Amino acid sequence: MMRAASNKTCQRIAAQMLEAQDGTLDGTEQRLFQAHLAECPGCSKAYSRYVSTTHAVAKLADVHAPDAVAFQVMQKINAEKRHVRGAFAALPVARYMWSGTAFAVAACLFVLASMDPMSQTAKREYYGVQHTETGIDYVDATSLQPIQLDMVLHRARETDRTVRLTPLLNNLDSHRRGLVEQAVFQNLHRDLQRYGDAGNQVVVGEPVYSLEHGVSSAFVVAVDDGF
Amino acid sequence: MLSAVQMQQEKRTSRMDQEQTDAFLVRRTLDGSDDAYAVIVRRYRNRIYNFTYRYFNNAAEAEDVTQEVFLTAYRNLHRFRGEAKFSTWLYQIAKNTSINKIRSLKRRMKYMWQGFATDDDGEQIDPISMVPSDERGPDEVAEGREAQRAVQDAISRLNPVYRAALILRDIEDMTYEEISEILGLAEGTVKSRIHRARAELQKLLSGYMEQGYLP
Numbered sequence: 001m002m003r004a005a006s007n008k009t010c011q012r013i014a015a016q017m018l019e020a021q022d023g024t025l026d027g028t029e030q031r032l033f034q035a036h037l038a039e040c041p042g043c044s045k046a047y048s049r050y051v052s053t054t055h056a057v058a059k060l061a062d063v064h065a066p067d068a069v070a071f072q073v074m075q076k077i078n079a080e081k082r083h084v085r086g087a088f089a090a091l092p093v094a095r096y097m098w099s100g101t102a103f104a105v106a107a108c109l110f111v112l113a114s115m116d117p118m119s120q121t122a123k124r125e126y127y128g129v130q131h132t133e134t135g136i137d138y139v140d141a142t143s144l145q146p147i148q149l150d151m152v153l154h155r156a157r158e159t160d161r162t163v164r165l166t167p168l169l170n171n172l173d174s175h176r177r178g179l180v181e182q183a184v185f186q187n188l189h190r191d192l193q194r195y196g197d198a199g200n201q202v203v204v205g206e207p208v209y210s211l212e213h214g215v216s217s218a219f220v221v222a223v224d225d226g227f
Numbered sequence: 228m229l230s231a232v233q234m235q236q237e238k239r240t241s242r243m244d245q246e247q248t249d250a251f252l253v254r255r256t257l258d259g260s261d262d263a264y265a266v267i268v269r270r271y272r273n274r275i276y277n278f279t280y281r282y283f284n285n286a287a288e289a290e291d292v293t294q295e296v297f298l299t300a301y302r303n304l305h306r307f308r309g310e311a312k313f314s315t316w317l318y319q320i321a322k323n324t325s326i327n328k329i330r331s332l333k334r335r336m337k338y339m340w341q342g343f344a345t346d347d348d349g350e351q352i353d354p355i356s357m358v359p360s361d362e363r364g365p366d367e368v369a370e371g372r373e374a375q376r377a378v379q380d381a382i383s384r385l386n387p388v389y390r391a392a393l394i395l396r397d398i399e400d401m402t403y404e405e406i407s408e409i410l411g412l413a414e415g416t417v418k419s420r421i422h423r424a425r426a427e428l429q430k431l432l433s434g435y436m437e438q439g440y441l442p
Contacts, residue, residue: 014426015422017422017425018418018421018422018425019418046429049429049433049436050425050426050429052436052441053425053428053429053432053441054397054425056374056378056432056441057378057382057393057397057398057425057428058397058398058400059375060281060375060378060379060398061375062273062277063273063276063277063280063281063289064273064276064277065272065273065275065276065290065293066290069268069272069276069290069293069294070265070268070269070272072294073268073272073294073297073298073301074261074264074265074268076294076298077261077264077298077301078261080298
């Protein structure tokens with residue numbers, strides 16, 4: 001009986017260690033906590049180690065990012081912007097107008113996020129895809145053929161990955177965003193239905209609103225390797 | 228060693244770095260100023276790298292994820308509403324990017340280690356524990372302390388769910404409220420995770436404690 005009661009107290013003490021260390025136990029609890037430690041060598045040792053562990057973690061020295069990180073990030077951002085600008089500048093807007101909507105579908109991005117070497121090779125196999133050092137591949141909407149989407153889905157099926165299709169919408173006010181999103185999703189779902197069971201491996205992502213100025217709208221087609 | 232172009236960029240942004248608030252820099256970036264975003268990156272790169280390094284226990288993965296965090300933040304900056312602190316938002320991205328990276332590694336391990344990726348109890352092994360840690364991490368290079376390496380290794384063996392909470396609290400020194408916002412959890416759950424992480428860590432380090440490597 002005594003043993004059971006003691007175990008119960010020890011369990012309570014163990015559960016209070018975080019608050020005891022933070023100093024957030026109230027006066028009575030704190031006194032009971034300290035009193036128990038004074039009479040229970042097991043809990044006393046456990047608490048001492050708990051505190052030591054916390055201190056050991058806190059004492060880990062700060063590590064600093066390599067100097068080049070900031071520069072590399074900015075380089076990648078600039079590279080992305082250049083590619084988006086280039087792709088959009090080349091598009092004749094009229095070809096991308098969907099009926100009933102006042103926006104243009106201007107380009108597609110294929111983002112291949114897989115890390116296995118096979119998919120790195122596959123990146124270069126897509127027709128009309130411009131490979132970039134940023135790991136993001138862009139494709140002009142004019143060259144987005146059904147076979148390309150088919151290849152993406154086939155690739156996903158082959159490697160058991162999920163494809164995430166993310167609409168990229170730019171420079172739209174909130175009213176137009178609603179209309180555009182609706183139209184984009186309708187078109188996207190309609191197109192995906194053609195791919196039968198591959199549709200199970202497709203997730204339509206949240207729309208992304210690019211910071212790019214002078215860009216109307218686009219699809220980002222991202223091949224994600226899982227959620 | 229910084230290149231001439233890097234030094235030029237550092238110089239251009241150093242004054243802005245000291246003077247401007249995060250909110251101002253975000254606004255400037257949204258208005259098209261890359262220099263403003265460079266200041267943000269410089270301001271937070273070490274904190275985000277520190278988090279990711281402690282999370283992955285691998286400098287290359289940490290650098291990769293740190294870059295990804297800042298790229299993701301840039302692409303989604305218009306979504307930052309200023310309701311939370313910018314650093315909190317950035318850590319949210321770091322946490323999500325790290326989790327995605329783990330999932331990605333897990334999938335890769337599935338191909339590479341099919342049939343091997345379970346421990347003696349048949350439990351799936353955390354892929355991070357299979358990523359080789361650095362031979363000599365920044366800690367050891369700087370301070371040559373075996374104990375620090377042991378603590379870092381033990382952290383990397385924690386369940387990722389507990390690991391993030393522990394790093395944010397005990398290394399990044401954040402309040403429970405901030406951690407709660409970053410992880411999207413109630414404060415009680417955050418405390419519980421930190422407590423379990425410390426208890427687990429204590430077990431992992433018990434050998435070192437017995438031998439007197441840790442106080």
